[in-house]
Amino acid sequence: MLCTLLFSLALTLAPLSIQAQTPTPVNDGPHVFFSSDSAQLQASWVCNDQRQDQLLATISASIAPLCGYPYTIQLRAQAAAAPVAARFEAKKIAAFSDIHGQFDLMLNLLQANQIIDAQGNWQYGSGHLVIAGDVFDRGPKVTEALWLLYMLEAQAEAAGGKVHYLLGNHEAISLANDLRYLHPKYRVVADKLNTTYPRLFSQETVLGRWLRSKPVIIRINDSLFMHGGLHPDYAQLKLSLAEVNAQFHAGLGLPKASFKENNVLSFLYGSTGPLWYRGYLKAPLLQSEALDQLLQTLQVQTIVVGHTTMNGVYAHWQGRVYSIDSDIKSGQRGEMLFWEKGVWTKAGLDGKRVPVPSPESAQSVTE
Helix, strand or coil: CHHHCCCCCCCCCCCCCCCCCCCCCCCEEEEEEECCCCCCEEEEEEECCEEEEEEECCCCCEECCCCCCCCCEECCCCCCCCCCCCEECCCEEEEECCCCCCHHHHHHHHHHCCCECCCCCECCCCCEEEEECCCCCCCCCHHHHHHHHHHHHHHHHHCCCEEEEECCHHHHHHHCCCCCCCCCHHHHHHHHCCCCCHHHHCCCEHHHHHHCCCCCEEEECCEEEECCCCCHHHHHHCCCHHHHHHHHHHHCCCCHHHHCCCHHHHHHCCCCCCCCCCCCCCCCCCCHHHHHHHHHHHCCCEEEECCCCECCCEEEHHHCEEECCCCHHHCCCCCEEEEECCEEEEECCCCCCEECCCHHHCCECCC
């Protein structure tokens, strides 16, 4: 069968380990696989611990919900490979990050802030929504969160808006078969579908190909968005933002050890690159002068990052840096950052927009 194809000898499923927190029964899907010639597709679910398959005739097929993702999915052909755009202009922006499989909280947060309606459809018009990485790992509903973003991306485009899903360190490590943070539910899913977890997001699947079209860093107006941050050493690479995204794609899914002979990939995937760097928010802190020089080099006024968890959205360095990892991963709370008419605000599950506070009132949350 199609789903028994080997993704790679290097991508072996970690030993099955069902923990107490695994949902019972398990529901997940769909995972949509291409045939070898990409002419036909197969959607596979695990519903009440049982595998269910459905053949799809074309890439433009609609998929009605069986279990897992609760809304109808409209598949679409992926655009031909091209350089990933890195610069945009927008009249309004909403941003959040580090969803970590907390689909229900994500849904509530987007609905409360009128980004989507009660049926999960886009209602933010020409606005730009940024997800600054880490949809993957920790939580039990990664698949649902991915499909929602997949659907919103097309709906936003049709309305004159944009959805920018930026890849984070947990996307990178998951696709490279580092499953340390994987929710145990997904070991069950992979086992039921007779495959490996990384193969669910490989080039053989709709979501896998879609993920590989995503950037790690973008500029909207005069603000830069990424998951972690950039150390000033970035300037030595002499790479444009589009080139950073292209270089990152070249290493996506590869084990970190393979980057040793490539200085660019070593930096991009390393502790001072856009996936992992925390120096704007945690010791050893970047010096103020170095931050100013970095902003000047990047020709932006503001940098927006996730990755470092706090108990809300905060403004740092007199508004030069905003942190948006608001502990959504806990499943208990979350906030979004907004920009409109030159003003930054934030809002939580009550949808009430307020000024963004400084970090003096922040509470750090254990990573």
